[in-house]
Amino acid sequence: MKINTPSQDKYQHRSGLFRLQSTVAKLLPDARVAKCLRKFSQFPNKKRQLKDSFAKIYKSDQHQHTFLAGLEVCGSIWVCPVCAAKVSERRKEELERITTEHRRQGGELVMITRTVPHEYAHDLKTFLTTFLEAESILKKDRQYKKIVEKVGLIGTVRVLEVTYGTNGWHVHTHELWFIEKAHPALYGRISGLCYDPDIDKYIGYSKQGLFNLWTQATKKAGFNLSPSPYAFGIHNGDYVSAYLAKWGKQTDWTASAELTKSHIKTNQYAQDKGQTPFDLIRNYQQGDKQAGEKFKEFAQVFKGRHQLQYSHGLKKRFALPEKTDLQLAQETTARAEFVGGLNYHDWLLILKHDLRAKLLDLASHNWQAVANYLFNLRRYNYV
Ligand SMILES: [Zn+2]
Numbered sequence: 588m589k590i591n592t593p594s595q596d597k598y599q600h601r602s603g604l605f606r607l608q609s610t611v612a613k614l615l616p617d618a619r620v621a622k623c624l625r626k627f628s629q630f631p632n633k634k635r636q637l638k639d640s641f642a643k644i645y646k647s648d649q650h651q652h653t654f655l656a657g658l659e660v661c662g663s664i665w666v667c668p669v670c671a672a673k674v675s676e677r678r679k680e681e682l683e684r685i686t687t688e689h690r691r692q693g694g695e696l697v698m699i700t701r702t703v704p705h706e707y708a709h710d711l712k713t714f715l716t717t718f719l720e721a722e723s724i725l726k727k728d729r730q731y732k733k734i735v736e737k738v739g740l741i742g743t744v745r746v747l748e749v750t751y752g753t754n755g756w757h758v759h760t761h762e763l764w765f766i767e768k769a770h771p772a773l774y775g776r777i778s779g780l781c782y783d784p785d786i787d788k789y790i791g792y793s794k795q796g797l798f799n800l801w802t803q804a805t806k807k808a809g810f811n812l813s814p815s816p817y818a819f820g821i822h823n824g825d826y827v828s829a830y831l832a833k834w835g836k837q838t839d840w841t842a843s844a845e846l847t848k849s850h851i852k853t854n855q856y857a858q859d860k861g862q863t864p865f866d867l868i869r870n871y872q873q874g875d876k877q878a879g880e881k882f883k884e885f886a887q888v889f890k891g892r893h894q895l896q897y898s899h900g901l902k903k904r905f906a907l908p909e910k911t912d913l914q915l916a917q918e919t920t921a922r923a924e925f926v927g928g929l930n931y932h933d934w935l936l937i938l939k940h941d942l943r944a945k946l947l948d949l950a951s952h953n954w955q956a957v958a959n960y961l962f963n964l965r966r967y968n969y970v
Pocket of ligand 1: 620623624660661662663667668669670671
């Protein structure tokens, strides 16, 4: 078996993201993602000279990592694989920082996973609206409010996820609960689930528990089938840390499969893990036209939605700055060295042949390598 060096791995990962982004750009030509790391952010005009308009390459001092500048960035976490990778990494760092701080102060974390069964072929918009309605019904429930108060809930961060499987769309949420201190009854009596470790199965549930409250809320919102207790996860702080360590790598094929595997116990969903939206793009690249249509539907329904939602006051409590996804996507390392720039014509050649990852890889060695490559590319292009 051939084993890649870390730099080959990094190159393959980055070129995979750029290829995915190029495919999305063709599917959504009018969306901001179609301009992301393509369009010059400074065009020559009366004030700006042509010589100021370049696609620039920098190398970070700390990691010797090359990156592009002088170009527009979209910050669309749902549809842009390049921005999603970067933004989710930053969001993960934020979350890790506050979860660590919370535990250091003696607090405890719990993660509640809420799913609903695949029951009929909902369109995504209906599915999402019904799901969110169920969550809203749950949170207004008097019994639920009592539980929240009893366990000493300080705040929540909710993660919204979507997959597409053989039964169609599937939306679920993971909610991190920041509670004052460990509360063992949450995993038993309060969850309402009766789990028998000898046979590794749930053997029933109580009417007052969280699981049943969620089941009732889904029915009221319009779902017909009851959620499976296996798909209603309630996990402790160690699990949250393990989940966070993997989170943000969803643009990576294997990590995404791992993540899906890890958050749901053995159940009917195990056979149908579902594809992430970026998996749909990979299938579209392999010629699956329907996967492309499904991705377009997803892009339309999820546009403008938060992937992570902090409850009111939680960011402030941990002095976390309010930054939009776009701000995070635009941030660059403070200490970086300018390596070189490409004029408009050379940049168009790079885009035409989808060579942004190659360009960054060459520039990480030396600028002469880029110059030679561009020279050959121009010749090849004019033949
Ligand atoms: Zn982007």
